[in-house]
Amino acid sequence: MPAIRCKCGEILRYGEIPNPIEWLFIGDTAYDTLSGAIDAEYLYRQMKSFLRCPVCKRLWVFWDGFDNDPSEYTPQT
Template structure:
């Protein structure tokens, strides 16, 4: 079962599909006017453009995998 260790020490499970710990994001600039005008919009095309984000359920830290899981993520920690 896929999982990752958060910097806070929490093991974050990613094996459940859909996963409440995995999010997908896309920049507004990746969506064109043609996309909005296309009535046959295919979500799988957008899915391929999206970055994978893992959110730790314990500390709320975000790991953004913009280059895929095989590369180091950008890491953001919640300010208090």
């Protein structure tokens, strides 16, 4: 199962379905191209993913899919 190691040492797996630490999002511009009833699988393919570390709460955002390294975002509080 694919995984990354968070800077806090936690192993974050992203092959699990559904994944309790994975969040999906879509940009407003992309969302605006959609209308009417949307097929869930189609919507899923339009979205990007980030993992939220359950220990340190860092976000690891896969802007360019899981084949590329994620960007790290660290909460300040």
